[in-house]
Amino acid sequence: MTNKTIFDPLAVCRENVKKLSPYSSARDEFSEHKQGLTFIDANENPYGDGLNRYPDPYHGELKEKLSVVKEVPAGKIFFGNGSDEVLDLLFRAFAEPGSDNVITLPPTYGMYKVLAGINNVENREVQLLDGFQIDTEKVLKSIDEHTKMIFICSPNNPSGNLMSENSVKTLLENFNGLVVIDEAYIDFTPADSWSKALSEYANLVVTQTFSKAYGLAGIRLGILYASPEIIGILNKIKPPYNVNSLSANTAMTRLENIRVVQDQITEIVANREQLIKALLEVDFVTEVFPSDANFILARVDDATLRYRQLLDKGIVVRDRSSQVLCEETLRFTVGTTEENQKLLKALQELKTT
Numbered sequence: 121m122t123n124k125t126i127f128d129p130l131a132v133c134r135e136n137v138k139k140l141s142p143y144s145s146a147r148d149e150f151s152e153h154k155q156g157l158t159f160i161d162a163n164e165n166p167y168g169d170g171l172n173r174y175p176d177p178y179h180g181e182l183k184e185k186l187s188v189v190k191e192v193p194a195g196k197i198f199f200g201n202g203s204d205e206v207l208d209l210l211f212r213a214f215a216e217p218g219s220d221n222v223i224t225l226p227p228t229y230g231m232y233k234v235l236a237g238i239n240n241v242e243n244r245e246v247q248l249l250d251g252f253q254i255d256t257e258k259v260l261k262s263i264d265e266h267t268k269m270i271f272i273c274s275p276n277n278p279s280g281n282l283m284s285e286n287s288v289k290t291l292l293e294n295f296n297g298l299v300v301i302d303e304a305y306i307d308f309t310p311a312d313s314w315s316k317a318l319s320e321y322a323n324l325v326v327t328q329t330f331s332k333a334y335g336l337a338g339i340r341l342g343i344l345y346a347s348p349e350i351i352g353i354l355n356k357i358k359p360p361y362n363v364n365s366l367s368a369n370t371a372m373t374r375l376e377n378i379r380v381v382q383d384q385i386t387e388i389v390a391n392r393e394q395l396i397k398a399l400l401e402v403d404f405v406t407e408v409f410p411s412d413a414n415f416i417l418a419r420v421d422d423a424t425l426r427y428r429q430l431l432d433k434g435i436v437v438r439d440r441s442s443q444v445l446c447e448e449t450l451r452f453t454v455g456t457t458e459e460n461q462k463l464l465k466a467l468q469e470l471k472t473t
């Protein structure tokens with residue numbers, strides 16, 4: 121089945137959203153970048169260095185720039201105030217509160233469940249298999265006519281692995297709703313982004329972020345790639361100025377200096393591999409999971425104890441033990457070379473205790 125021909129996002133979006141016409145802002149009608157015009161349409165203070173003006177609601181320039189870097193057409197790009205807003209807008213556009221459901225695949229990023237709760241949408245959890253891969257058969261069996269979205273995190277947080285291409289394809293080809301692939305950590309792996317497959321799958325949505333590899337968690341800028349039809353629906357419901365000028369300008373500068381980001385990624389990936397080797401040498405570490413991200417999940421003898429001991433030494437890690445398949449695990453973010461050395465020194469000292 122190629123559902124390219126049959127999938128219609130308007131058919132799965134909420135009734136009220138289908139009927140909406142978006143709020144038309146002053147900057148919708150006349151973009152700030154049009155030269156030679158006198159702007160007395162938006163009740164802005166006329167004095168200032170640019171920040172006195174409302175931003176372009178669609179950030180066209182930034183989309184053009186990102187389009188070149190990521191090789192995705194600008195018309196298939198959408199921005200939000202962090203991935204968190206992007207994901208929330210997907211719920212608000214496509215999942216009817218009180219009747220629809222989504223499928224999530226624990227252990228995974230906690231935000232999908234939180235957003236399902238906030239939006240009063242049932243969260244159907246289908247646990248990953250051993251090895252943190254997708255149980256596609258079980259996912260397909262869990263789908264009913266009210267299932268609107270499946271959330272796949274790849275590389276997955278907290279396990280660090282990519283989901284197999286075949287399992288993702290199976291879901292894309294056999295589910296008549298949105299398959300949302302969260303690629304927050306995609307820059308740390310040589311694997312291709314699913315955004316490359318957008319023209320093959322009309323129900324594919326890919327999210328990325330400036331918060332991880334791009335080093336800009338503070339500016340809150342999330343990215344979504346999808347068909348222009350899906351983007352059109354999201355544009356109808358987004359707050360008009362959800363991404364501010366300071367964030368957009370900062371992102372633009374970072375994209376213009378992409379080499380800096382690439383060099384940092386190279387260093388982080390090299391440090392990750394070193395850290396994995398070093399963790400394997402620690403006697404109370406019983407298992408280290410391979411990682412395609414900038415963090416490492418490791419199983420230890422007693423996660424609560426080791427967490428506290430590391431904290432006593434001034435090192436904050438994440439205890440992931442409460443998640444399924446993650447009993448007695450800690451998650452370590454790859455830091456600077458100095459931070460990694462500090463971690464390893466602390467782990468060595470703990471060996472004997």
Ligand SMILES: *Cc1c(COP(=O)(O)O)cnc(C)c1O
Binds near residue numbers: 205277328329
């Ligand atoms: C960190 C992270 C994000 C990023 O969220 P932002 O709101 O863009 O900062 C998204 N998804 C996953 C799985 C993450 O771990």
